[in-house]
Amino acid sequence: MLILSSLLLFILLAAARDEFQEELVIRPLHSGDIYASFQFRTLWDTDFLQEGQKVSHYRLFPKSLGQVLSKFSVRELHISFTQGFWRTMQWGQPFIPSPPGAELWVWFHDTVSDVDGNWKELTNVLSGIFCASLNFIDLTNTVQPSASFKPLGLGNATDHRFLRYATLPREIVCTENLTPWKKLLPCGSKAGLAVLMKSEKLFHSSFHSQAVHIRPICQDEQCSSKAWELRQTLNVVFDLHTSGQGKKEWSLFKMFSRTLTEACPLASSSKVYVDITDNPELFELSPATPLLGQAVVLGDRRTYSVYDLIMPTSSMVLSPCALGDMLRPLLHAERYVAGFGLQTGEIHTVIYNNHPYRAFPVLLMDSVPWYLQLYIHTLTVTSKSRDNKPSYIHYQPAKDRHRPHLLEMLIQLPPHSMTEVTVQFERALLKWTEYTPDPNHGFYVGSSVVSALVPSMVAMRTNFTQDQPLFSSFVPVKEESSYFVRVYTEPLLVNLPTPDFSMPYNVICLTCTVVAVGYGSFYNLLTRTFQVDEPSPPLSKRLANLIRRMRGVPLLT
Amino acid sequence: MAAPLTLLLIVAVTIRAVLFRSSWAELISERVEVVSPLNAWKRVVEGLALLDLGVSPYSGDVFHETPFMIYLFHFVVDYAEIVFMIADGITAVALYLSIQTYNKNVFRKQKYALESDRYPADCLELLRSPKEMFYIPLKVAMFYLLNPFTILSCVAKSTCGLNNAIIALFILCTLKGSALLSGILLALATYQSIYPLTLFAPALLFFLQRLYIPVNLRRSSFWFFTLQYAFIYVGSLVVITGLSFFLLGSWDFIPSVYGFIFSVPDLTPNIGLFWYFFAEMFEHFRLFFICVFQINVFFYTIPLSIKLKEHPVFLIFMQIAIISIFKSYPTVGDVALYMAFLPAWSHLYRFLRNIFLVSCVLLACSALFPVLWHLWIYAGSANSNFYYAITLLFNFGQILLVSDYFYAYLRREHHLTHGLYLKKKDGTEATLVLK
Numbered sequence: 001m002l003i004l005s006s007l008l009l010f011i012l013l014a015a016a017r018d019e020f021q022e023e024l025v026i027r028p029l030h031s032g033d034i035y036a037s038f039q040f041r042t043l044w045d046t047d048f049l050q051e052g053q054k055v056s057h058y059r060l061f062p063k064s065l066g067q068v069l070s071k072f073s074v075r076e077l078h079i080s081f082t083q084g085f086w087r088t089m090q091w092g093q094p095f096i097p098s099p100p101g102a103e104l105w106v107w108f109h110d111t112v113s114d115v116d117g118n119w120k121e122l123t124n125v126l127s128g129i130f131c132a133s134l135n136f137i138d139l140t141n142t143v144q145p146s147a148s149f150k151p152l153g154l155g156n157a158t159d160h161r162f163l164r165y166a167t168l169p170r171e172i173v174c175t176e177n178l179t180p181w182k183k184l185l186p187c188g189s190k191a192g193l194a195v196l197m198k199s200e201k202l203f204h205s206s207f208h209s210q211a212v213h214i215r216p217i218c219q220d221e222q223c224s225s226k227a228w229e230l231r232q233t234l235n236v237v238f239d240l241h242t243s244g245q246g247k248k249e250w251s252l253f254k255m256f257s258r259t260l261t262e263a264c265p266l267a268s269s270s271k272v273y274v275d276i277t278d279n280p281e282l283f284e285l286s287p288a289t290p291l292l293g294q295a296v297v298l299g300d301r302r303t304y305s306v307y308d309l310i311m312p313t314s315s316m317v318l319s320p321c322a323l324g325d326m327l328r329p330l331l332h333a334e335r336y337v338a339g340f341g342l343q344t345g346e347i348h349t350v351i352y353n354n355h356p357y358r359a360f361p362v363l364l365m366d367s368v369p370w371y372l373q374l375y376i377h378t379l380t381v382t383s384k385s386r387d388n389k390p391s392y393i394h395y396q397p398a399k400d401r402h403r404p405h406l407l408e409m410l411i412q413l414p415p416h417s418m419t420e421v422t423v424q425f426e427r428a429l430l431k432w433t434e435y436t437p438d439p440n441h442g443f444y445v446g447s448s449v450v451s452a453l454v455p456s457m458v459a460m461r462t463n464f465t466q467d468q469p470l471f472s473s474f475v476p477v478k479e480e481s482s483y484f485v486r487v488y489t490e491p492l493l494v495n496l497p498t499p500d501f502s503m504p505y506n507v508i509c510l511t512c513t514v515v516a517v518g519y520g521s522f523y524n525l526l527t528r529t530f531q532v533d534e535p536s537p538p539l540s541k542r543l544a545n546l547i548r549r550m551r552g553v554p555l556l557t
Numbered sequence: 558m559a560a561p562l563t564l565l566l567i568v569a570v571t572i573r574a575v576l577f578r579s580s581w582a583e584l585i586s587e588r589v590e591v592v593s594p595l596n597a598w599k600r601v602v603e604g605l606a607l608l609d610l611g612v613s614p615y616s617g618d619v620f621h622e623t624p625f626m627i628y629l630f631h632f633v634v635d636y637a638e639i640v641f642m643i644a645d646g647i648t649a650v651a652l653y654l655s656i657q658t659y660n661k662n663v664f665r666k667q668k669y670a671l672e673s674d675r676y677p678a679d680c681l682e683l684l685r686s687p688k689e690m691f692y693i694p695l696k697v698a699m700f701y702l703l704n705p706f707t708i709l710s711c712v713a714k715s716t717c718g719l720n721n722a723i724i725a726l727f728i729l730c731t732l733k734g735s736a737l738l739s740g741i742l743l744a745l746a747t748y749q750s751i752y753p754l755t756l757f758a759p760a761l762l763f764f765l766q767r768l769y770i771p772v773n774l775r776r777s778s779f780w781f782f783t784l785q786y787a788f789i790y791v792g793s794l795v796v797i798t799g800l801s802f803f804l805l806g807s808w809d810f811i812p813s814v815y816g817f818i819f820s821v822p823d824l825t826p827n828i829g830l831f832w833y834f835f836a837e838m839f840e841h842f843r844l845f846f847i848c849v850f851q852i853n854v855f856f857y858t859i860p861l862s863i864k865l866k867e868h869p870v871f872l873i874f875m876q877i878a879i880i881s882i883f884k885s886y887p888t889v890g891d892v893a894l895y896m897a898f899l900p901a902w903s904h905l906y907r908f909l910r911n912i913f914l915v916s917c918v919l920l921a922c923s924a925l926f927p928v929l930w931h932l933w934i935y936a937g938s939a940n941s942n943f944y945y946a947i948t949l950l951f952n953f954g955q956i957l958l959v960s961d962y963f964y965a966y967l968r969r970e971h972h973l974t975h976g977l978y979l980k981k982k983d984g985t986e987a988t989l990v991l992k
Contacts, residue, residue, distance in 0.1 A: 375603050396616070497933070500942050507837040508837070508838070515853060521963075525967060529992070530967070531989070531990060533987060
């Protein structure tokens, strides 16, 4: 009895240290669109570094993900599903960037012996959990970046043999992916902010991205206790003009076709932030709130109206009037394919540094599939029409049908400039079974990743506070004067020459015919000799000779 | 004969230099008929750039040259054009000297046979005269240097030109009678691309004939010489391969070069038969057909050696032709090498049956290759079948050409032993057939 009650107390105490926070940030963008960013954070207190400790009690942390973490010895997992492309120049920087399609990058523990085997099983398990076709991730589209994807959580071991990165630019996101994602939340879609996530409105948007980020973090300043952090983020950009809204007025009901009723009972904090930095006096928020918060995020100090759902409130309406100037994103990248015909081409990546006077280095990572053969001797990097030699180049050439190209470069961008990186490639002819059923659609090349520490105009906070809003605490801030930005470029669509798919039998027959003609003529000339052509006797004579031979009588000539 | 040869060399070098400096050079070096993944210049430059970046050139799938090429071009990459022009010159001069030696041998043998009355009376018009044979070496050199295929191959800086130079030097050393040099050069040619392995048999036969050793498997003298020559050949091959290992410190080049030649993973279109066949192959049968196609190159050696054991130089021509047609990544540079020999067999003209058809086919195909490539890749109005059809026709024309010359050679030999004007039993004019 005593043991049972102490066990119960222990479980309750242990469980009580799990924490769940949810928040929604609504930011009206300058192009008239509305950016809504949901973040759900679950903290799971377990001592994951202890090997062999089987965890069987899951409270807030989803069991499926916990089992995945322990089975595959995962240290960090980041997976995102995105539909649409984030327009940096019109919308600013997103809180959490993601490339179009699916992206998965994982840091494994350094105790893992067969990382590739674990990776393969992990992708298959995740494709089951998220109902996505992540099983298309295999060694032909996985790379091991050496510098670009450093761990975002704890961990100082940076041996990039334990890192795997893959993207599937062709992956589409739909309700089948949203539903299991919502199921991972402690309250599901029944209470709290997740109530707003209705798929018919969420997918009727310009940009939709849902992601899961799992990493180990410190729970306090001295890092005496560690926890697993699971962040589920959903970023949506609603285009209010196409969704039939005449005037620039929005409400939660109009955006999501649902209203907020109550906070999730399991959440320790549930807040809605509305960005009112641009012309606060011209905004009209209803119901108004006296709570105002300020946060420095992405190098910009912004003011937010805070609605705390733990104290109930009704739906929100906002009517903005004129909007001021948007802070120009300091780092922006574009990518396109140049050239004509199906034999060769050129990939151009253009990176813009919009800072007026500061130069800073960026790390560009390119992963190109093996069937576009890159020629690294044609790599040119020009800034302001002068050659700009990268200070660090890591290039791993592709092996046909085994691994893709990986090119990582550290480029110093001069202030207020455009840098262009070009590299030539040749298109390969594949075997007819290696083409997708729609081969003339083309083949996708995953987005390039540009990672940089951008100098900030506003000092960033480096101290660690528990009650920071979630959207400003995603990326750990190491120094005050710069913030980390990752920009994804467009994916490319490249056409390859195709063979005629209706012809396998005909080709085999025709080619073997030509080889047989060669064989036949040589065979004739090798095995036969020249002889004088004596005409054969007529049939009657031959029959007569046959009968005579049987009779034993001399033959006719 | 040095003056006309020098004039020819100057003309050839001028043409190549003019083309190098024009805008055509870029265009030609991209053409798939002229360069293949094995010998493209772009890939050599890429391999050297990878080496500069600290990555092994064989870690990717772009570079498929032997370490010997890395070593050579590490020093002369800035003078590449001169290197390729010199290679063409060496090939032409080597072919000139070898055909000159060959003609001398042929004329000497013919003289002895005439003196010992071995020819029937009516085939005297088939015999060759010094007057007719005088210009043949120059014609051979001209056929090689001024052949558009060779010029294209040189302007594209395809390393096929260097391979041809090695094979031509090998032929020269064989015909001059130096077994050591011949073995070493043959090992070098085999090291560059495996197929010249089949030239071991004709070289061996030539030396046996020259040293008057009868080709009889029961004689110890035959085996003695064969083992000597084989030892020189295999020994040089092992030494060259070992030196390549020490250049980059790994055996990576073996799967990258030889594994690539044999397993044909790259399906870039070329003038050969392999690419479309393996692009449309059912995966299940791929290994089987790879083996069949590769064996097809090698297995004509023994039957041809048996049939042509008294004519090793013609056997060399046949082998080079078979390699050029049936190898996994042929280019027009390979075709140009065996075409250079055709003036040496100009005395067979009266027995050729299809020469007009064959020349029309080859000319038409050479003109249609770039047209149909453009229509497929750039205009998008044709598809791969068009280019494939021309490939088939081109290879068919080449096969017809080679078998026609083989027929004519055998027929002339038959007439030299049995007489030119043959009669049937009843005295009327006979026709010869193969039975």
